[in-house]
Amino acid sequence: MSSPTGPASGLPVRMPRPRQPGRHRRPEPLAAPEGAPALVLAVPGTPSAATRSLAEEVVSIARSELPGLDARIGYLDGDDEFPTLQSVLSHAAEERTARFEQARAAGADVAEPDGPVAVVVPLLAGPDNALLRRVRQAVMESRVAADLTDVLGPHPLLAEALHVRLSEAGLARADRARLFTVATAADGIILASVGGEEAVQAAGITGMLLAARLAVPVMAAALDVEGAIAATAEQLRGSGSQQLALAPYLIGPELDAGLLDAAAKEAGCAAAEALGPYPAIGKLALAKYTTALGIAPQQPQGTPTH
Numbered sequence: 001m002s003s004p005t006g007p008a009s010g011l012p013v014r015m016p017r018p019r020q021p022g023r024h025r026r027p028e029p030l031a032a033p034e035g036a037p038a039l040v041l042a043v044p045g046t047p048s049a050a051t052r053s054l055a056e057e058v059v060s061i062a063r064s065e066l067p068g069l070d071a072r073i074g075y076l077d078g079d080d081e082f083p084t085l086q087s088v089l090s091h092a093a094e095e096r097t098a099r100f101e102q103a104r105a106a107g108a109d110v111a112e113p114d115g116p117v118a119v120v121v122p123l124l125a126g127p128d129n130a131l132l133r134r135v136r137q138a139v140m141e142s143r144v145a146a147d148l149t150d151v152l153g154p155h156p157l158l159a160e161a162l163h164v165r166l167s168e169a170g171l172a173r174a175d176r177a178r179l180f181t182v183a184t185a186a187d188g189i190i191l192a193s194v195g196g197e198e199a200v201q202a203a204g205i206t207g208m209l210l211a212a213r214l215a216v217p218v219m220a221a222a223l224d225v226e227g228a229i230a231a232t233a234e235q236l237r238g239s240g241s242q243q244l245a246l247a248p249y250l251i252g253p254e255l256d257a258g259l260l261d262a263a264a265k266e267a268g269c270a271a272a273e274a275l276g277p278y279p280a281i282g283k284l285a286l287a288k289y290t291t292a293l294g295i296a297p298q299q300p301q302g303t304p305t306h
Contacts (some may be wrong), residue, residue: 032068035099038092038118039071039289040085040146042138044131045253047075047082054252054277055123061282062289069286072118076134085120085135089142093117116147119292121285124151125158125249125275126202128195149288153249154202157280159209162191162247165272171245172214188241189218190232190267192260193249196222203249210247217241220249223263233267246271251281 039062043055052073059071072092074085083091096113103110122135132151139146152158166172171186189210193203203220211218217239221232233244246264248255252274264271275281 030066032066032070034068035096035113036068036070037116037147037293039069039285040088040092040118040120041071041073041285042085042120042122042135043073043075043253044077044123044128044134045255046077047079051075051253052082057277058123058282058285061277061279062286065283065286066290069289074120074138076131076138085138086142089118089120089139089144089146093142093144116145116292118144118146119289120146120148121288122149122151123251123281123285124254125153125206125251126193126195126199127151128199128254130195131254147292149292151202152251152281152284152288154205154209155280155284156209157284158206158249158275159213161275161278161280162206162210162249162272163213164278165275166214166245166247169245169270169272171247171270171272186241186243186245186269187216188236188239188244189214189216190229190236190244190246190269191218191220191249192223192229192246192263193220194222194224194254194259196225206249218247223248223250223255223259229263230266233269244269248272248274250274252276 039059041055041059043051045051055073059073062071063069072088073083074088075082076085078084078087096117100110100113120135120139122132124131128151136148139148163172166186166189167174173185189207191203191207191210193199200220200222207218207220217236219232219236221228223229229246236244244267246260246267246269248260248271255274260271260274
């Protein structure tokens with residue numbers, strides 16, 4: 001809630017603004033007040049310029065959805081150039097303590113900050129227990145009070161993103177409602193994940209949403225299990241699919257170089273790009289942040305299935 005003197009708590013609030021008349025007026029926007037916990041994006045994989053660009057685009061999308069958001073990036077395998085998750089959390093805690101001490105030295109009547117310093121959001125579409133263990137370990141080693149959220153999927157927005165990446169590669173119709181054809185459109189999709197059986201099951205949920213959008217069979221398989229992609233391709237062909245496509249249920253940094261190309265070759269089909277900095281990724285990261293803080297802005301919605 002807000003008051004004439006500002007927010008009553010450290011959580012994002014709706015800021016006053018003139019209301020538009022009529023029933024079609026826009027909802028009041030959310031804003032993050034000073035002192036709200038930082039959103040820290042935990043980025044897996046080997047850091048690179050491309051990984052940094054992707055992560056920065058994701059946090060930029062989150063900031064655009066929640067003005068004033070303190071969003072930061074921490075790398076599981078960071079170095080001097082790419083800050084580690086532990087160092088980012090420690091720095092956020094030091095900054096919060098410094099702000100409190102500065103305010104108290106200036107004579108302000110402020111309470112000592114409590115609650116989490118940060119909300120850590122793993123940059124993962126699906127569960128990867130090995131990577132999530134490393135994220136939890138990094139949070140523990142930082143000795144910082146931080147909340148750790150679930151991964152971003154499954155979610156209808158990820159099915160939308162997969163559809164877009166397939167259409168960009170010429171492997172799916174961009175919009176079935178327009179009834180135009182794509183000569184290379186796949187009649188069977190292999191949804192590739194990493195992280196073992198749990199990750200495959202989670203990908204399968206989003207796969208059902210993707211199948212509803214494309215009206216073609218979609219089956220999930222593990223990139224990191226030998227022979228799984230080829231076996232899934234054989235199963236799809238055995239059920240009547242002739243032209244397959246590989247769709248990575250992956251954002252990108254967690255994907256080992258060459259693994260996707262090798263899997264596509266093994267399955268004898270073309271592959272779409274990883275999800276990357278699709279706008280849905282930033283919106284879902286923000287949704288995990290706001291849910292962890294117990295606030296409920298409008299949840300991101302997928303576009304209707306045509």
